[in-house]
Structure formats: C-alpha cells, structure tokens
Amino acid sequence: MLLQISEPDSQENPAPSRERKRAAGIDLGTTHSLVASMPQGVATVLPDEKGRVLLPSVVRYGEAGEVAVGYSALPWQARDAANTIASVKRLMGRGLDDLGDVRQFPYQWAETSGMVRLKTRAGEKNPVEISAEILKVLRMRAEAQLGGALEGVVVTVPAYFDDAQRQATKEAARLAGLNVLRLLNEPTAAAIAYGLDQGAEGVYVVYDLGGGTFDVSVLRLSRGVFEVLATHGDSALGGDDFDHRVFCWILEAADLPPLAAEDVRLLSTVARRAKETLTQYETAPVVATLSTGDKVELTLTIEKFTEMTRHLVQKTLTPLKRALRDAKLSIEDIKGVVLVGGATRMPQIRQTVAEFFKQPPLLNLNPDEVVALGAAIQANALVGNRSLDSGEDWLLLDVTPLSLGLETMGGLVEKIVPRNASIPLTRAQDFTTFKDGQTALAIHVVQGEREKVSDCRSLARFELRGIPPMVAGAARIRITFQIDADGLLSVSAREQTTGVEASVVVKPSYGLNESEVARMLEDSLAHARDDMQARALVETQVEADQLIELTQHALAEDGDLLSAAERAAIDAVLAELAQCRQGQELNALRLALAKANRATAEFAGRRMDSTVKKALTGKRVDSVIQE
Amino acid sequence: MNLPTDYFSLFGLPRRYALDEQALSESYRALLSRVHPDNAVLADATAKRRAVEDAAYVNDAYRVLKDAVRRGDYLLQCYGEAPLGSNEALPVEFLSEQLDAREAADEAWQAGDRDRLESLLDSLIAAQRQQQKALAALLVDGETPSTKTLASARQHVLSLQFLTRFADDLDEKINA
Secondary structure, X not given: OOOOOOOOOOOOOOOOOOOOOOEEEEEOOOOEEEEEEOOOOOOEEOOOOOOOOOEEOXXXXXXXXXXXXXXXXXXXXXXXXXXXXXXXXHHOXXXXXXXXXXXXXXXXXXXXXXXXXXXXXXXXXXXXXHHHHHHHHHHHXXXXXXXXXXXXXXXXXXXXXXXXXXXXXXXXXXHOOOOEEEEEEHHHHHHHHXXXXXXXXXXXXXXXXXOXXXXXXXXXXXXOEEEEEEEEEEXXXXXXXXXXXXXXXXXXXXXXXXXXXXXXXXXXXXXXXXXXXXXXXXXXXXXXXXXXXXXXXXXXXXHHHHHHOHHHHHHOHHHHHHXXXXXXXXXXXXXXXXXXXXXXXXXXXXXXXXXXXXXXXXXXXXXXXXXXXXXXXXHHHHOOOHHHOOXXXXXXXXXXXXOEEEEEHHHEEEEEXXXXXXXXXXXXXXXXXXXXXXXXXXXXXXXXXXXXXXXXXXXXXXXXXXXXXXXXXXXOEEEEEEEOOOOOEEEEEEXXXXXXXXXXXXXXXXXXXXXHHHHHHHHXXXXXXXXXXXXXXXXXXXXXXXXXXXXXXXHHHHHHHOOHHHHHHHHHHHHHHHHHHHOOOHHXXXXXXXXHHHHHHHHHHHHHHHHHHHHHOOOOOOOOOEO | OOOOOOHHHHOOXXXXXXXOHHHHHHHHHHHHHHHOHHHHOOOOHHHHHHHHHHHHHHHHHHHHHHOHHHHHHHHXXXXXXXXXXXXXXXXHHHHHHHHHHHHXXXXXXXXXXXXXXXXXXXXXXXHHHHHHHHHHHHOOOOOOOOHHHHXXXXXXXXXXXXXXXXXXXHHHHHHO
C-alpha cells in the first residue's frame, strides 16, 4: 500500500484536535420516522420543538406550494387524500404492477413503466422524492440540535428489502442532502442498541412486528462482533391484522349491517384504540355513534382479544422456527429475545414469545425507538467517534436475505448466492456457450428461492457480446456477483480466454413487493418436491434437445457414414424422442433419451474416427454466428 | 496491504485437514475487523472498493475453511488436484451401502416413521465424523501427501460430500 501523507483522518496521522463528528441514525418507518444521535457519547432520540420524538410519515403538498410533513400533514389525510401521502415506504422501489389493486390507495397514479409516480398539485412525485421530504425534516431537526451540518447518517431498512427498495432508500437520503454512511437492517440495528446497552454475549433473537410486516433475525454477539446468523419473515403480517380482527368482532357482536365508508374508518380507529387500551388494561370500552345514528356499546376483554388473534400470533412462530433452523440452533441456545415494533406491546405477543423461548423477552428499551438508537450507534462508529467514547470496538456482520441466481437453459435458476450468506461477498461461477459459434450470452439475474425463473423476481438483464466464435462448450464465461456492505448487488461477466467483459450495477426500476418476498419463500418450501420434479423434467428436455440438435447436425455433415437401414433406425428414435420431449412424462422421456443415446453411439464412434482422418488432411471450421 | 492468497496462511492456520475452529473464528473476526468497509466509509472510492473486495475475500475464505467438505476440496486443490466434479464415481462398496440407507430413509419417510428417520440421521452423522477423522489422518501439516494418499483423500471427501447432502436432506424432512 502507498503511504498517504495527506489524509488527515487516517489512523497513522490523527488530526491534532479530535472533535466529535456529527452523525445520526434514521429510522424511516412506514407509519412514523425518528432520528437519533450520540451527542454526548450516549445514544438518544432527538425530539421536535414540542418534545415529540415520533414524526408521522405523512407528507402533504399544500395549496400555496408549501410541503407539510408529520403532525401538520396528518389531519389532511381524509380531506385532501390525493395530495397527502401516508405510508410511502410501501411504494419505495415499486412499479404499478407490484402494488396489486391500486384502488386501495386514495392517490392518482401517473402512467409509467418504472417506479410509481403520484399526481399531486405540486406535480408528479415519486416515492423517493416524497421520502426525501420526511428525511429533510429529520435532517433539520438533527442539525439544529447538534449545532451544524451532519457528516453522515445511517438509514435503516427492513431486512427483507430487496435491491430496488434499498437503492430507492439511499437515493431519497441523497436527495435530502444526506451523506449515507450505510444502510442498516432494522432488526440488526435493534440488536446493536441492545447488545451494546447490555454488554450482551451469546445468541439473541430480534422479533420485529411492525404495522404491516414481521421480521425475525438471529444474531450471535461475541466479543464485540454482531454476527447475523439468519433472517426470516412474513411480510404480510403485522399490527394492522390485529386491528382488523377487532373490527370484524365489532361488526359481529353489534350485529351491524354493511357500513358506509366513513363508518368503516370510524370503527377501524375505535378497533385500534381498543387494541392499544388492552396493552395496559384488562378490558377496553368500544363505543361509537355511526352516521346512521346507530350506537355501538361493547366491552372487549383481554381474554376475548387473545382468543380472536391467537392464529395471528401463532403465525409468527413459523418464521421464528425457520430462522432458528437456518441458523442451526435450538431454543436452548437463545440467550435473549428483543422485541421491536409497537405491535409487540400486545400482552399475548409477549406471553407467546415468553412461552416459546421459555424466558421473558427483554423490555429495557422502547420498541419504537430501539431501531433509531441502533442506527445512531452505528453512525457514530462509522464517522470515527468511537475512540472518543469509552465503548470498545465492535464489528457488524450482516447477511443477504434472499438467494440470488442466474437463468440457465430451460428457464431454470442456477443459485449463485444462497440466502443468509455473509456480506460483503463475491461469488463467481463459470458458464459456457450452448451452441457452436455463439458470440453473445444473455445474462438474466434473478432473486428468490424457487427453482424456475418464472417463479423468481427478475432483477436485471444484460449481454456479454463479442465472444469469438468457438465450438459449443469451449468458452469459459465467469459471472461474478458482488454484494457490498449495504446489501447492494453488482454483476459482471468475463470470457476467460479472451478477456471480453461486461458488467452491470443491478439497478432495476422497481423490485419485489414485500408480500411477494414472503410468498416466494413460502412457495419455495411448499413446492420443494414439485420443483424437483419440474427441474428434472426441464433438465431432461434440455438434454433431449441437445441430443437431437447434435445428431441432426452430425447427420447433415456425415450422413454418408451410415447405411440406409442405420439411418432409418436413427431417424425413428429421434422422432420418438422429439415426440416425448413435447410431453410432460418424465419417465417416458428418460426412456426415449436412453434409447436415442444407445442408437447414436455407434454413429458417434464412426464420426470420431472420420474426424481424426479429416484433421490430418486439414479441416474446415464452420462458424455459425448466432445469439 | 495484500492479503495472502492461501486461505490457511490468511488465517495463520497450519495447512492440514484437522481444524481448530476457535482459532479460525478468532482469526476471521480479527482480520475482518481490519479490512471491513466500515473502516472506509469516509475514504475515497478506490479505498472503499478495495475494502469491499478484501472483506468479500475473507468471508469466502472463512466459508471454505469452516465447511468440512469445502475445506477438503480446497486442501486437495492446494496439492494440485482438480476441484471436485459433480459426477465423480464413489467407491462401489460405499455407494451400495448408501443406496440401501436411502431406500430405508424413503420407506421411513413414506411411513411417517420419525424415530427411524432420527436414528438414520444419527448414523449418518457418525459416518460423517468417521470420514473427517480419516481425512485428518491423511492430510497433515508439514508433510506433502503422496499421489496414493491424495487419491484416498479424494474418495473420503467425495463420500463426506455425499453423506452431508443426504444428512441435510433428512434433516429437512424431519423438521418439515
């Protein structure tokens, strides 16, 4: 390494006066966002001028061109829905196709093929720009209280965010004038806050139940190293589902007819309040007067609430078990369980977690704040303040949440990076050409756990061109996946014998939606057997195609090596093989393939002899240019 | 600083099959702390890229050495052997034994006999240990193995690979 003499902050040349650098951690949440910092070496969340730490993640574009964020935008949600955007996190890195029924959102959508754009009175806005408004408010809050510009921030993302969602989050922060030091997974951030606060050692589970998603991570904390062992989740399960159960119970218990839209909104709010009341009391009053004049007067007991949501609580146990299995651990190995997200305040969640792990969950830190606190601690460390604090050195080792792979012949996925692999990472795999004289290779990068490309998410497509014509199988094309410390992917391809190169930073216009991630994981487990069958069939079909093509090619070139009867026999088995190849019967196809292999073996042998003779007399090389 | 290209030197471990897991994991953590991109967040693009590459390299080396099959494969390659192929022949005796075990596992699976599956898994784990023990005796440090030793080691690594896949498969079935 060259000696650098002009680098004032490198460890070899410490600056004369080491001042604390201003850094912050930001939890950019679906329902609310927070900013935290370590101004005196202790992580604290930063409140607004009224002492409130939570900033509702709501942005309104007003009549006079003003932009309102947070509490001031909140009341406009019903009155000015098209210009008041809530839960923008659900739209990050998403296209219209990803959102399903867009009528569930009260917004006006612009026609676009990439990430969604909303029509507002301030013009078309995409989720990155809207998120940037929230981030700007948090940035100003932090800068006002820390006394100057921020050196950098750590922004948290759900562990299950894919590449497009991560890229979009990073972009939003840049747009808000922030220097992003790192994107950090939310459960990991929570573990950092706990681990360093408690000086914990051992294996911990982070149970993160938010408004709409459930994330679970298993981490080992050991001598200052936070090692994420596995992560899992169910992105279609959250606190909202519990509200909905209460809502349905009200309809049933009060025997209500179909409701007007405003009454649905009213009762949804009443249901949520009842749920919140039950985190502190044994019973909750459910009282409302509907637009029809009908009155609802009910009492919800904790017992009833627990009973009606039991299956939801049970549903969180499946990802928990899978994460433990991926980490190759059992319940006895778990030292502590950290709860994250407001929904974990529900007593039946705490009780179920306690029963499952045979120990009460850790409750020292506020579940709403713990993610932002962890991000602040990471930001503080990354800008180099750590040596100013008494805290010891620590290191974070995170993993990638979903498998990454390439499309191969027959629409199958070749996995290059398995899920839960430590990042940063580089993985390479060699591929070759399928046809004689092939000069280009189409590369299709996919994300997901299934065996077939059509069941996975497409991330990017690119081409390696200019491969010199060679016989099929002669080219050595090395495809390399690299994932950096933010979990962002880049892919490159290189033909080894000639050095022809192509690469792409995977930057899809939009990516997976969260329920798709969960569904894909579910499916991969549920369909493992079908997939194996399907894979075997496709592989055999590819093999059959190759044999047919090779043989026909050989017949055209060296058909004179065969007698008429031999030729007829080969034609017959090939026809049979071609017919079976069209069907879905694996065993019939295998049989036909074996038969064709046997029938053509003698011919292949004769060709080999003949080729040797030709080689001695100088051979002609055919090159067929094709893609 | 250029990192050693040999994984054993990288972690300061003797070049042999038997592994001191504690030493490997300690050395891995120390090394990764030194090269991790976290140290380069405020540095220029070149230093950042370098940090990602170095950390990725250390992660990969760790993944290879801590895995019993990959470590065997890597060690054979250190001695000039070809990487393990996907269709290499296993010793006939071993293969017929394992095919019987596969059949027994399929039967137990069809019959929903969990205890039988568990006991089959236990015997697989014992067989894996035996293969590892044999490898540890064959591939020792300070001694260049003979061609015959390498050939024998290769059979053990292949057998271990087979057993590991079988065991993972069973484990999945048991825990499904």
